[in-house]
Every structure is written in C-alpha cells, then in structure tokens.
Amino acid sequence: MCGRYTVTVTMEELMLHFMLGNSFQYSPRYNIAPGQWIPAIIGSEAADQRRIGELRWGLVPHWSKEEKGGAQPINLRAETVAEKPSFQQLLTRKRCLIPADGFYEWKKSGNVKQPVRFIMKDQSLFGMAALYDTWIQPDGGKLHTCTIITTEPNPLVAEVHNRMPVILPREAESLWLDRSVTEAKKLIPLLQTFPEEQMRAYEVDRKVGNSRYDEADCIEPLQALW
Template sequence: MCGRFAVTLPPDAMAQLFEAVPANDLPPVPNYNVCPTVQIHTILTDGAARRLTAMRWGFLPHWYKATNGGPLLINARAETIAEKPAFKAACRERRCLIPASGFYEWTKDEDGNRLPWYIQPSGEGPLVFAGVWQDWERDGEAHRTCAIVTCAANDHVSKIHHRMPVILSPEDWAKWLGEDGKGAASLMVPAAEGTLTFHRVDTAVNSNRASGEALIEPID
C-alpha cells in the first residue's frame, strides 16, 4: 500500500515537467508528510490539455453520502481495480498522475514497534504514481478525489512491505492518461529492480502532525 509520502518539487517545475497548465489553488510544497484526506498535486488531461490540479487524497465513490460515508479509499489494487464497483469506471475513464519525491512504509521490531522507512528514486527526478480520480458532490459539498494504484512489491521493496505504488516512467505518462491509445492495464506492474532505494528514518513520521525535512533524513 501507500499511506504516506513526500513531495518537494515546486508547482512551476511540475507544470514544466508534465507540460501541464497549473491551477491557482495548489497545495504548498515542500511537504514531507503528505497524509490521507489532504489536497495533493495531480495531473490529468481534459482532452485538449494537461492540467496540474489539486485533489483530495481519499477516493469518494458517488454513493457515499458523506466524506466519511464508507472506508477511506486511499489505494486501489491493480489486481482488482477493473472489477471493483468503486474504481472500475475511473480505471477506464479517469486516470491521473501523482508526483512524489518518495514514500514511507513501515516494518515492526520484535516488540511490535512501527519502524518507518523512506523509499525514493535511485536516480534523478521525482516518482510518478498511477492514480484514478472521481468527482463527488453531496448536499452542496463537492470534492475532486483520487486514489493511488498499488501492485505487488518488487523484490527490493518486498524486504519492507509486500505492496508498493505503481510507478510510471515518463514514456508511460501519456498512455496512463489516455492520450496515447489503450493499454494502460499493462503499466500496472512493479517498478524495475534498481530504480528505488530506501533507508530508515526517525519514528517522528509516525505522527501525521510531524513536518520538516528531518523526517526523510537517514538514521542508523
């Protein structure tokens, strides 16, 4: 799964990287502790242009009567996304890119304490997660919402966790967005070995209130 991540790329750099028109209400960066239900940066296409826009991280199916009207859907499993009622239409019609600098996963020690790890690219550039999105409106309250698509972890990441986000290479962005024909399903696979690295970080990040660059610094 992916339940927490970091983003440090400025919005103007995101707009340039993805050749997208930026919205005026984008979340502030850097954010080293992006948590579910907050607004995050996403890239989608409207058929004429790419848009860099904010969405609520936590997908809201249209039948939810309130934002807390069902389970918090921050991830969508690649293996079942095309069949799940919550996600199947979005998987076909509403896919997006979600940029990140890295993401967190946790292991446990022999006493059951949660030990955080920060996973980041081995090389240059940000990570780009595959996402799906959904507009939701009820009783005058409206949100554009999204979830991160996850898959089985590759061998390297599986040392920490059995799941990981689907990470898209630049040559796959257009296909995932539906700009380059069909075949997006073929992209929902683990990242190639050697493309990610990870290190232990301080347990401060276990709190969703923690902030600052120190959260991603390695510890012994």
C-alpha cells in the same frame, strides 16, 4: 499499501518534469498523509494541456450515498481495478497522476515500527498512478477525491511491505493521462511493479509516524542508503 509519501521539489520543477500547462499555490511536502489535500495531475487529449490541482486523498466515489458512509480507500489494488466494473469505470474515465519523490513504509522489528523512505536512485520525481472521482454534496457542492493504485512489491520494497504504489515509467505517463483512451485493456498493462534496480531506500526518524509533522528533517537518513 501506500499511506505516506513526499513531494519536496519546487512548483517550477513539477511543471518542467510533468509538462504542466498551469501552476497553483504549492509548498514542498515531507510527510503527506491520508485525508489531506494533495497535488494531482489531470490529463487531456493533448500532452501540453495537463493541469495540476488538488484532490483529497481518500476516494469518495460518485455512487456513495454519503460522504463518510463508505470506506474512502486511500489505495486500490491493481487487481481490484481490473476486476470490479465500478472501478473499471473510473479506470477508463477518471485517471490522474500523483507527483512524488519518495514514499514511506514501516518495517516491523519486534514491537518497533521503523519508517523507511523509498526514492529513485537519481532522486528524481515520479508519478504514481491514481484514480479520482467527484461526489456531489447535499448542498450541491462538489468534493473531488482520489486513491493511489498499488501492486505487488519489487524485492527492495518487499523487505519492508507486501505492496507498493504503481509508479509509471515516464514513457507510460502520457497514455495514462490521455483522456481519449477509454479501453481498460490498454491501461491495465501499465499497472506493473517498478524495477528495484532504479530505486533505493533508507531509514528515517520515527517522527514521520506523526501525520501532523511535516518538516524537512522527515527525509533525513538515519543510516546509509541501500
């Protein structure tokens, strides 16, 4: 599961890293939670036409009968995306990247749940594979939502949780965002576990558990990185 994450860089850094063709009103986020509007990158057939905007985290697919009537999954398992025709349709036509520089999972120790932040060793940005869709509201308005794809954890994450987000290597981002690619067989192989040797983790304050708390001290380490 991926239920909380961070993106703490500037808009300029996002534009440079992901080669974006636009910017939007954005502020660094230290404790992003489901149900919130989050930055998302939509691709095109040309890499220099990538665009960033906002999607609400928690998928309401176009086939839903009502906005709040379904599960609104914040995550989809890579295995489910590969197997279910309804989600394969989104895989082939409605892909996006969620920019991040860390994500949180909770380690159980007795009755205590200790939040742990996972980042790249070089503290760089990365893109999480996601799907999006548009649901037409009764008044004709459009609701744009998304879900982050998860996969089996690497050994570092497995110490804390049994799933992790699909983090795409830089070389895979262009293929994932290329809207001319509509064959599932070309996309499913991208949904792999990210190597542990490129990541590190550290414990953070339990205030991260409060989804309304979104301050810079959320990412301050309690203990040394491992």
